[in-house]
Amino acid sequence: MAILAAKPKGRKADKALLARINKGRERLETFAARNDECWEFYRGNHYAYVDERNVLQVLPTTVSARGTGKPAHRARQARNLVFDATLRIQSQATQQIPSYQVPPSTEDPDDISAARLAEKVLLYGYHRWGIRDAAKRAVLHAIVNHTGEAFGWVYWDSQVPPYIKGENVGLGDVRVRIYGANEVYWEPGLKFEDSPWHCVEQAMTIEAAKQLDGFIEGTELVPDAASRQLSHRGRLSSDKPNLVVVTHYLERPCPDKPEGEWRVLANGLEICEPRSYPGDGEEPCLRKLCFAEDPDNDRDLGLVSQAIDAQRTKNDADNKLIEWKNHALMPRLFVTPGLMKKQRFTDEPGKVYEIPQPTQNVQFLEVPQVPGELFEMADRATADLNRIFANDDIPPQIEAARAIEAFLESNRSRHVAFFANLAQWYSQIGHDCLVMVQKHYTEPRLLQIKGEFGWESIKDFKGADLRGQVDVRVSADSIMPKTKQEVERKVMMYAQAGWVSGEEAITAIETGNAERLVRSVANDEARVGRIIQRLKEGREALYSMPNLPTGEMVPEVDPVTGETRMVPEMAPGWMPRRSDNLGVWKHMFSNWMKTEEYEMLDREMQQAAAAIFGGILQLEAQIAQEQQMAMAAEAEQLGMQNAAKPQVKPLPSLRGAAEGEGGEPPQF
Numbered sequence: 178m179a180i181l182a183a184k185p186k187g188r189k190a191d192k193a194l195l196a197r198i199n200k201g202r203e204r205l206e207t208f209a210a211r212n213d214e215c216w217e218f219y220r221g222n223h224y225a226y227v228d229e230r231n232v233l234q235v236l237p238t239t240v241s242a243r244g245t246g247k248p249a250h251r252a253r254q255a256r257n258l259v260f261d262a263t264l265r266i267q268s269q270a271t272q273q274i275p276s277y278q279v280p281p282s283t284e285d286p287d288d289i290s291a292a293r294l295a296e297k298v299l300l301y302g303y304h305r306w307g308i309r310d311a312a313k314r315a316v317l318h319a320i321v322n323h324t325g326e327a328f329g330w331v332y333w334d335s336q337v338p339p340y341i342k343g344e345n346v347g348l349g350d351v352r353v354r355i356y357g358a359n360e361v362y363w364e365p366g367l368k369f370e371d372s373p374w375h376c377v378e379q380a381m382t383i384e385a386a387k388q389l390d391g392f393i394e395g396t397e398l399v400p401d402a403a404s405r406q407l408s409h410r411g412r413l414s415s416d417k418p419n420l421v422v423v424t425h426y427l428e429r430p431c432p433d434k435p436e437g438e439w440r441v442l443a444n445g446l447e448i449c450e451p452r453s454y455p456g457d458g459e460e461p462c463l464r465k466l467c468f469a470e471d472p473d474n475d476r477d478l479g480l481v482s483q484a485i486d487a488q489r490t491k492n493d494a495d496n497k498l499i500e501w502k503n504h505a506l507m508p509r510l511f512v513t514p515g516l517m518k519k520q521r522f523t524d525e526p527g528k529v530y531e532i533p534q535p536t537q538n539v540q541f542l543e544v545p546q547v548p549g550e551l552f553e554m555a556d557r558a559t560a561d562l563n564r565i566f567a568n569d570d571i572p573p574q575i576e577a578a579r580a581i582e583a584f585l586e587s588n589r590s591r592h593v594a595f596f597a598n599l600a601q602w603y604s605q606i607g608h609d610c611l612v613m614v615q616k617h618y619t620e621p622r623l624l625q626i627k628g629e630f631g632w633e634s635i636k637d638f639k640g641a642d643l644r645g646q647v648d649v650r651v652s653a654d655s656i657m658p659k660t661k662q663e664v665e666r667k668v669m670m671y672a673q674a675g676w677v678s679g680e681e682a683i684t685a686i687e688t689g690n691a692e693r694l695v696r697s698v699a700n701d702e703a704r705v706g707r708i709i710q711r712l713k714e715g716r717e718a719l720y721s722m723p724n725l726p727t728g729e730m731v732p733e734v735d736p737v738t739g740e741t742r743m744v745p746e747m748a749p750g751w752m753p754r755r756s757d758n759l760g761v762w763k764h765m766f767s768n769w770m771k772t773e774e775y776e777m778l779d780r781e782m783q784q785a786a787a788a789i790f791g792g793i794l795q796l797e798a799q800i801a802q803e804q805q806m807a808m809a810a811e812a813e814q815l816g817m818q819n820a821a822k823p824q825v826k827p828l829p830s831l832r833g834a835a836e837g838e839g840g841e842p843p844q845f
Contacts, residue, residue, distance in 0.1 A: 188393060188396075188446055188447045188448075189445070189446060189447075190440075190442050190445055190446060190447050194426065194440070194442075195442075195445065197364075197374070198376055198424060198426060198442070200365060201362040201363055201364065201365060201376055202362060202376075202378070203365075204362060204365040204475075205359065205362040206231075207231070208323060208324060208476060209358075209359045210227045210231050210232060210233045211227060211323035211324075211482065212322045212323045212324060212357070212358050212359050213225075213233050213359070214226065214227050214233055214323070214482075214485070215321050215322060215323050215479065215481040215482050215485070216321055216322075217233075217235075218259050218481055218484075218485055218488060219259060219260060219263060219321045219481060220260075221255055221257040221260060222235065222255075223255040223257070223488060223489065223492055224236035224237075224238055224253055224255075236253065237253075238253040238254075250500065250503070250504070251496075251500070252496040252497075252499040252500050252503070253492075253496060254492070254495065254496055254499065255492050256491060256492065256495055258488060258491065258559065258562050259481055259484055259485075259488050259562070262484070262562065262563075262565075262566035262568055263317070263320050263321060263480075263481065263566075265566070265568060266316070266320055266480070266566065266592065267313060267316050267317050267320065269592075269658035270312075270316045270592075270595070270596065270599055270656065270658070271309065271312050271313050271316060272658055273655060273656045273657070273658070273659070274300075274303060274309075275303075275600065275603045275607075275651045275655055275656050276651065276652055276655030276656075277296050277299040277300065277603075277604075277607055277649060277650075277651060278296065278649070278650040278651070278652070279292040279293075279295040279296050279299075279611075279646055279647070279648060279649055279650070280292065280648060280650065281646060282645065282646060282648065284707065284710055284711060284714065284718060287644060288644055288646060289707070291642065291643050291644035291645075291646045292646040294635070294642060294643065294646075295611055295643050295646045295647065295649075297624070297635065298611065298614060298624065298638075298643070299607050299610065299611070299649065301624045301625070301635075302351060302610055302614075305350070306350065306351045306352060306353060306610060307352060307353060308353060308603075308606060308607075308610070311329060311353035311354075311355050311606070312599075312602075312603070314327070314355040315327035315328075315329055315355050315466050315602065316466070316599065318355065318357045318358065318466075319466050319467060319468040319479065319595075320468055320479060320480045320481060321479060321480075321481045322357060322358040322359075322479045322481075323358070323478075323479050323481075323482040324358045324476040324477055324478065324479060325358075325467050325468035325469055325477045325478045325479030325480065326357075326358040326361075326369075326465060326466070326467050326468075326476065326477055326479075327355060327356070327357065327358070327465070327466045327467075328355070328356040328357075328360075328361045328377075328463045328464065328465055328466070329353050329354070329355055329356075329463070329464040329466070329602065329605075329606050330353070330354045330356065330377070330462060330463050330464070331351060331352070331353050331462075331464075331606060331609035331610055331612075331613055332351075332352055332353075332354060332455075332613075333349055333350075333351065333352075333613050333616075333617050334349060334350060334351075334352040335347060335349040336349075337349050337350040337352075348620065349617060351610050351613045351614060351617075353606060353610075356377055356379075356463070358476070360377060360378055360379055361375065361376065361377055361378075361463065362375075362376050362378070363375045363376065363475075365475065366475055367475055368475060369461065369465050369475075370460070370461065370465070372461075373428060373429055373431060374426065374427060374428040374429065375427045375429075375461060375463055376424055376425065376426055376427070377424070377425040377427070377463070378422060378423070378424045378425075379422070379423055380402040380420040380421065380422050380423075381420060381421065381423055382419055382420060382421075383398045383400065383419065383421055386398055386421055386423050386443060386448065389423075389441060389448070389449055390449065391441075391449040391450040391452060392448060392449050393447070393448060393449060393450060396446060396448050398421050398443055398444055398448065399421070399444060400419055400420055400421050401421055401422055401443075401444060402420035402421060402422050403420070421443050421444065422443060423441060423442070423443045423448070424441070424442045424443065425439070425440075425441055426438070426439070426440040426441075426442065427439055427454060427455070427461075427462060427463070428440075428454065429454055429461065430454055436453035436454060437453055437454025438451060438452075438453070438454060439451065439452040439453065439454055439455060456609070456612075457612075460605070462609070464602055464605040464606055464609065465602075466598060466599060466602040467598055468480055468595055468598075469594070469595070480565070480566065483565050484561075484562055484565045484566065487558050487561040487562045487565065488558070488562060490554060490557075490558040490561075491555055491558035491559055491562065493554075494551050494552075494554040494555035494558060495555055497551050498547065498551050498552075498555075501547055501548070501551075505544050505545055505547070506544060510522065510539055510540065510541060510542070511539070511540045511542065512532070512538060512539050513538040513539075516532050516533065516538050517530075517532070518531070567589070567591040567592060589657075589658070593653070593657075596653045596656055596657055597653045599653075599656060600651040600652060600653040600655070600656055601651070603651040603656070604649045604650055604651040605649075607649035607651065608647050608648065608649045611643060611646075611647040611649065612647055614640045614643065615640040615641065615643050615645070615647065616640060617640065618638065618639055618640035619639065619640065620639070621636075621637035621638065621639060622637075622638050622639070623635070623636055623637075623638070624638050664685065664686065665686050668682045668685045668686050669682070697758065698758060698761055701757055701758040701761040701762065702761060702765065704757070705761065705762055705765045705766065706765075708751045708789070709765075709766075709769055711751065712751075712778065712782050712785060712786055713774065713778070713782075715779075715782065716781055716782065716785075719751055719782070719785060720749075722749065722750035722751050723750050724747040724748060724749055724750060725747065725748065725749075725750045725754065726745040726746065726747060726748075726754075727745070727746045727747070727748045727752075727754050727755065728745075728746075728754050728755035728756055729745070729746045729755070730743040730744065730745060730746065731743070731744060731745075731746045732744075751785070751789065752788075752789060752792050753789065753792050753793050753796055755796065755800075759793055759796055759797050759800075762789075762793050763790075763793050763794075763797070766786070766789060766790050766793065767790070769786075770786060770787075770790065
């Protein structure tokens with residue numbers, strides 16, 4: 178009696194939906210083999226190639242015991258320069274912590290405070306949420322994949338401890354998952370950001386699939402990752418007997434489906450309850466990072482695929498040199514036939530061979546010169562690889578320090594576009610993380626953050642404290658790689674010009690980070706910008722700012738006791754203070770007051786702006802007068818100290834003593 182295999186039970190997926198997914202998967206398989214080839218080169222398997230059927234094949238690099246494999250005389254070694262060059266770019270791209278900026282949505286002081294808090298939360302989460310590790314994986318995918326793509330998905334992990342008593346969940350936290358180019362596809366022919374739907378496809382264990390949120394109880398799954406041999410994998414396909422392919426179908430909001438759609442499929446079944454689209458729908462919930470854009474294609478371009486031919490040429494030239502060594506340096510003899518009389522040459526030391534007239538009948542072959550063209554080919558291939566990865570060696574004719582610096586800067590500038598893409602990716606991931614924090618941080622939490630002025634503790638933080646301030650910006654300059662020598666040179670220039678103190682310079686040089694040197698200027702620019710914005714909004718916005726201490730003490734008479742005491746002087750919060758950088762204020766206000774924007778203000782706000790500029794000049798004059806008075810007092814004190822010293826009559830010179838008081842030589 179035949180035993181039939183149990184059929185999977187569950188909800189059948191819609192045929193139109195499956196047809197759409199299959200269409201996207203077919204487009205994926207047209208280039209997936211190229212992606213796998215690039216990964217094999219990164220791992221050092223340089224004898225993988227894509228054949229005419231678009232299937233990844235691998236040449237053998239060893240000879241098996243049965244004599245199969247590569248020919249014995251062929252050398253198939255690899256010098257993996259791709260691996261080294263790839264890791265260089267990855268380390269350069271991820272060595273700096275991104276400088277997160279969250280501009281407030283309004284000029285409300287509470288929103289401004291919430292925006293500053295959001296920046297601190299992002300710094301806290303950079304390590305806590307694994308953003309740095311996610312960025313390293315994303316950068317590696319973008320460099321290695323033939324299509325130069327990586328995708329990040331911010332999600333809430335409810336299994337992060339500590340666990341809640343009585344419930345099968347933990348306190349939870351934000352996490353970032355990274356997908357490669359062979360795991361994500363969308364509507365063929367459309368750019369990623371224009372596609373109305375996206376799919377994420379992964380192989381996972383059946384137990385993990387059943388732990389997905391919204392899993393339909395009673396759905397039976399069977400492993401199909403091994404039976405579904407993707408055509409592009411070819412000989413690299415490995416047996417996966419316990420894995421099932423799970424597909425997340427993400428359809429963005431549209432007029433017909435205002436909330437979008439999120440469906441999870443496996444074995445041709447829907448295994449989870451349908452949900453609305455994750456995220457706001459304005460942008461894809463998957464955040465794409467690309468190395469280089471291909472404007473005429475729906476997929477982009479990576480870097481390793483551009484270096485494959487040069488790496489193969491390098492390996493070929495090196496292997497030919499090894500084969501020359503194996504052949505040319507092997508001792509070879511010409512012996513007149515019939516003279517050996519069944520004797521055989523062996524490697525036995527001291528063995529005697531009986532050959533008549535050996536000097537005439539036995540002759541060693543001469544060793545030919547190694548072809549110099551092979552060295553030239555290897556060197557040229559290495560130079561091509563360095564050129565592709567912007568890792569050129571400094572030419573010997575460049576010796577001046579300024580010329581060397583310009584050459585290195587030229588190499589770095591070739592990856593500026595990628596760093597700009599990475600900065601945008603950081604900002605998108607940061608935005609999604611803050612949205613998750615607002616939604617899920619419902620319990621008070623303690624955040625430990627290393628801020629501008631040391632470690633800070635934010636107690637009883639909740640997601641609602643962000644007040645919707647989730648617009649994140651990251652400057653590409655903040656993540657550009659900088660050597661310690663470059664930082665030291667910049668800091669020393671600032672210190673010699675008197676722009677920074679010695680303590681600030683020492684801290685910047687020791688930490689290798691010069692960004693904090695300009696934070697004070699940035700804070701002044703931000704404060705001036707806020708005040709100008711309030712001037713443009715009108716008197717209500719400007720005059721609502723609270724009074725702040727000016728930094729000076731003034732006498733005040735106590736109305737109760739009648740005693741005079743010194744109290745801090747208060748002034749409107751929009752006026753300059755002694756703690757402000759007056760040079761920044763003067764520069765920004767003088768430029769703004771020349772614009773049409775200032776000319777179109779009402780009279781009252783123009784007068785307020787003029788009062789601010791006058792306050793800047795007055796403070797500058799006061800500080801200059803105080804400095805002059807301090808210098809005069811110091812000079813007077815030095816003069817009094819010199820006058821108080823005992824006056825000693827100077828001794829006559831030796832010439833004067835020798836010549837006498839009258840200047841005539843003494844008479845003997």
